[in-house]
Amino acid sequence: MANPIIHPPWHIPERSVTPEHVFRNRRAFLKELGLAGGGILGSAAALQSAESAAKSAGKYPAARNPKFNPGWRLTDASIAGSYNNFYEFTLDKQRVKDLVGNFQTSPWPIQISGLVEKPQTIDAQELVDQFTLEERVYRFRCVEAWSMIVPWTGFPLSKLLEKVGPKSEAKFVRFETFNRPAQAPGMLRLPNYPWPYFEGLRMDEAMHPLTMVVTGIYGKPLPKQHGAPVRIVVPWKYGYKSIKSIVKIEFIKEQPKTFWETLAADEYPFESNVNPKVPHPRWSQATERVIDTGDRLKTLPYNGYAAEVAKLYGKT
Ligand code: MTE
Numbered sequence: 318m319a320n321p322i323i324h325p326p327w328h329i330p331e332r333s334v335t336p337e338h339v340f341r342n343r344r345a346f347l348k349e350l351g352l353a354g355g356g357i358l359g360s361a362a363a364l365q366s367a368e369s370a371a372k373s374a375g376k377y378p379a380a381r382n383p384k385f386n387p388g389w390r391l392t393d394a395s396i397a398g399s400y401n402n403f404y405e406f407t408l409d410k411q412r413v414k415d416l417v418g419n420f421q422t423s424p425w426p427i428q429i430s431g432l433v434e435k436p437q438t439i440d441a442q443e444l445v446d447q448f449t450l451e452e453r454v455y456r457f458r459c460v461e462a463w464s465m466i467v468p469w470t471g472f473p474l475s476k477l478l479e480k481v482g483p484k485s486e487a488k489f490v491r492f493e494t495f496n497r498p499a500q501a502p503g504m505l506r507l508p509n510y511p512w513p514y515f516e517g518l519r520m521d522e523a524m525h526p527l528t529m530v531v532t533g534i535y536g537k538p539l540p541k542q543h544g545a546p547v548r549i550v551v552p553w554k555y556g557y558k559s560i561k562s563i564v565k566i567e568f569i570k571e572q573p574k575t576f577w578e579t580l581a582a583d584e585y586p587f588e589s590n591v592n593p594k595v596p597h598p599r600w601s602q603a604t605e606r607v608i609d610t611g612d613r614l615k616t617l618p619y620n621g622y623a624a625e626v627a628k629l630y631g632k633t
Contacts, residue, residue, distance in 0.1 A: 376450050378536030379470045385453035392465035393609040394535040400608050401542040402459065403561060405494065405501035405514065417541035420500045422562070425546050431491075431568040434482030441546040445532050447480065448472040452536065453529065458591050458620045460555035464605040469550055470533030475524045477566075483520065487568035490523045492516045492549060492560045510580065516560040517573040517587065518551065521629055527552055527622060531559075553622040555589045590630065591620035 401413040406420075425441035450470050458464045483490075496513035498504040504512050522528060529550045532539060539545040544561025551558045557577050577585035584598055593603045593616040605616045619626050627633060 377470065377533055377538060379450035379452045379533070381452040381454070381468065385455065387454060389454060389456075389466045391454065391535075392467055392607070394467075396609040397465050397467055397534070398540055398542060400463075402461075402556065403542060403544070404503050404507065404510070405512070405562075406503045406542075407506070408503065414540070414542040416502055420497075420541050422541060422545045425564070427547065427563065428565045429481050429567075430565070432484040432487035432570065433568045434484065435480070437481070444477075445472075445530075445547065448476055448530075450532065452533075455527075455529075455550065455552040456620050456622075457550070457552060457556060457559075458605055458616065460557060460585070460589070460597060460602075462600060462602060462605050462616075463608050464614070464616075465608050467534055468536065469529060469531045470536070470538075471529045471531035471550070473526055474528045474530050474549065475526060477530055478524060483568045486570055488520055489569050489572055490518050490520065491565075491567040491569055491573040492518075492563050493565035493567070494560060494562050495564050511576060513564075514560060514576045515573070516549070516558055516575050518549075518558070519572075519629075522551065525626060525629065527625055553590055553619040553626045555585075555591060557585065558589055588630075590626075591616060592618060594618075 399414050400410045402410060403413045403417075406413045406416040423442065426438050427441055427444060428438045430436045450472060452468050452470050454466060454468045456464060456466050478490075492515065494514040495501075496504075498512075504510075518528070531544070531548050531550045532546065534540070534543050539548065544559075547563055548561040549559055549563065558575075572587060575585070575587055578587055591602075596602050602616055604613050606613055617623070623632075
């Protein structure tokens with residue numbers, strides 16, 4: 318993003334990624350995860366989570382919501398999955414997928430805390446199993462002026478909020494990503510970054526029907542490089558607001574700082590709605606490059622979602 322691309326001299330092979338045929342075979346899948354059961358939740362919880370994961374695997378592909386099926390040409394899945402911003406691993410977009418092998422995404426406790434009626438710590442799969450998954454085709458626009466169109470699987474964040482009950486004093490939601498330098502080599506390579514990655518939304522942005530909790534892409538559970546097991550997607554904002562691999566959701570009174578804002582407040586403000594008229598201090602935001610075709614398109618206000626969201630900002 319704000320940084321030059323570094324090509325690290327080391328390479329971790331993708332040796333611990335669960336092969337899909339194993340994932341689909343529930344027994345083998347439980348056995349495999351049971352062996353690695355000494356994680357944060359302990360082995361009993363790991364087994365429970367593995368059961369749950371196996372159950373969730375049957376939920377893909379989820380039915381596409383016809384309201385979010387605009388007939389746009391989808392970005393090639395393999396290009397979307399090999400051009401990722403996930404600085405916990407590397408700054409090199411094309412190498413993220415090669416460096417996620419040691420990243421353990423199950424069990425995955427998520428803490429829901431702060432000004433909320435039902436604070437809890439719950440495994441991601443158990444949480445996700447409480448919701449009906451659907452697929453939505455969204456445009457996605459990175460602040461670096463590239464874009465893609467992808468089918469996300471998940472559910473509206475508002476449904477989760479309704480379940481846990483933010484208190485009326487809660488005005489913002491703060492999200493946080495995992496903090497595991499041993500599994501994410503970029504965290505060690507960038508010691509001056511304010512890890513773990515954190516983001517935030519106003520409560521009305523979090524409640525907006527377009528804001529999604531995302532668990533899958535292209536009809537399958539999220540691959541690690543896209544932010545497994547659970548991320549947020551806010552399609553009218555620059556991509557860095559769509560925080561990956563979340564472990565904490567906190568309801569708070571004051572506007573939280575964000576990761577990128579902490580690093581460069583003038584370049585990455587809290588609101589960060591896509592706006593072709595406001596250039597980044599170092600480049601134009603008027604156009605965007607489609608990552609698979611290389612086409613250059615005009616960037617749309619609110620990334621094409623103005624009709625749905627402009628009213629949140631007092632615009633019509
Ligand atoms: N979330 C975390 N935890 N770490 C990151 O580096 N990068 C952000 C966002 N979420 C990032 C993150 C940025 S800059 C973008 S553009 C999108 O993830 C990229 O999502 P994708 O790789 O699934 O396309």
